[in-house]
Amino acid sequence: MSPPAESVFVCATPRSGSTLFCEALSATGVAGRPAEYFEALRGTDLPRQPQEYFDELTPELEALLPRFDQQPAPELARSRTYGEYLAWARREGTTPNGVFSAKLMWGYLGEFADRLREVGYAGDSDLDVLAGAFPRPRYIRVVRLGKVEQAVSLWTAIQTQSWRDGETFTDADREPVFHRAAIDHLVRRLTEQEDRWGTLFAAQGIAPLTIVYEELVEHWEVTMRRALRYIGAADADGIELPAPPLRRQSNGRSQSWVERFAGAAALSRSTW
Numbered sequence: 699m700s701p702p703a704e705s706v707f708v709c710a711t712p713r714s715g716s717t718l719f720c721e722a723l724s725a726t727g728v729a730g731r732p733a734e735y736f737e738a739l740r741g742t743d744l745p746r747q748p749q750e751y752f753d754e755l756t757p758e759l760e761a762l763l764p765r766f767d768q769q770p771a772p773e774l775a776r777s778r779t780y781g782e783y784l785a786w787a788r789r790e791g792t793t794p795n796g797v798f799s800a801k802l803m804w805g806y807l808g809e810f811a812d813r814l815r816e817v818g819y820a821g822d823s824d825l826d827v828l829a830g831a832f833p834r835p836r837y838i839r840v841v842r843l844g845k846v847e848q849a850v851s852l853w854t855a856i857q858t859q860s861w862r863d864g865e866t867f868t869d870a871d872r873e874p875v876f877h878r879a880a881i882d883h884l885v886r887r888l889t890e891q892e893d894r895w896g897t898l899f900a901a902q903g904i905a906p907l908t909i910v911y912e913e914l915v916e917h918w919e920v921t922m923r924r925a926l927r928y929i930g931a932a933d934a935d936g937i938e939l940p941a942p943p944l945r946r947q948s949n950g951r952s953q954s955w956v957e958r959f960a961g962a963a964a965l966s967r968s969t970w
């Protein structure tokens with residue numbers, strides 16, 4: 699296959715609905731295949747582990763966080779250099795029409811850009827580095843407005859290691875536990891990461907397309923077509939769209955945790 703002629707980066711924070719959006723883009727066959735090719739952290743070559751979502755680990759929190767024996771992704775492990783891995787990811791993420799796409803979480807953008815610098819791509823801003831390594835980049839942000847819902851979703855996935863409906867990456871059959879401080883930390887962290895994406899784009903004078911998770915779910919076709927038009931897909935309004943390729947994971951427990959967290963937050967405000 700010839701090298702990609704254009705690139706799309708789906709810029710997100712964890713549990714924002716990014717996989718739903720990315721897999722739907724993939725299914726169109728004209729928008730690249732956006733997966734998390736670049737999520738492995740440099741120190742470990744692994745995706746962020748449960749403990750690495752927190753700055754301080756109390757014994758109580760530590761006891762809730764699973765530890766498991768994860769190996770680096772096979773393609774990364776067998777690549778002799780990061781440049782070789784990059785070549786694999788470029789091939790894997792590109793559809794026959796020459797569009798490459800990938801999902802990027804704020805939590806590893808900096809590390810990914812540093813890896814690119816190490817293999818020779820220059821640039822002060824991480825986005826300059828990306829623009830050196832990938833042709834004609836365009837950016838789509840996926841943003842979830844309900845930050846408490848998002849943090850509850852992340853706290854649940856960190857504990858259970860079930861990142862999509864019906865799938866778990868460990869044998870641990872864990873019943874997740876409510877932990878107000880952990881959810882509070884994740885709300886703050888997700889909000890900060892969202893702000894940082896915004897600041898980075900503004901500093902570079904880039905206006906990405908923003909896909910709001912809640913709108914995507916409620917207005918599936920309109921929102922997906924907006925993205926396809928932004929990408930510049932030929933016949934964006936005529937392309938056959940898949941039904942949502944993933945099922946929602948949150949359940950009654952998630953909802954009750956959101957209410958419990960919000961109630962506790964309101965109570966602590968009223969006692970100021």
Ligand SMILES: Nc1ncnc2c1ncn2[C@@H]1O[C@H](COP(=O)(O)OS(=O)(=O)O)[C@@H](OP(=O)(O)O)[C@H]1O
Pocket residue numbers: 710711712713714715716717718847848851861862915942943944945946947948949952
């Ligand atoms: N079809 C459909 N409808 C509604 N919501 C859906 C759907 N598919 C996925 N999702 C929800 O998306 C949330 C996961 O977001 P991400 O894919 O960004 O998470 S990840 O960090 O990449 O694992 C996660 O949110 P929660 O439901 O709050 O857990 C998923 O359930």
Ligand SMILES: OC[C@H]1O[C@H](O[C@H]2O[C@H](CO)[C@@H](O)[C@H](O)[C@H]2O)[C@H](O)[C@@H](O)[C@@H]1O
Pocket residue numbers: 712717733734737745746747861862867
């Ligand atoms: O199915 C959703 C995503 O699942 C994986 O990523 C998630 O699990 C990782 C832990 O293994 C976690 O670090 C990452 O933040 C989560 O998004 C998978 O790697 C993704 O490609 C996939 O979209």
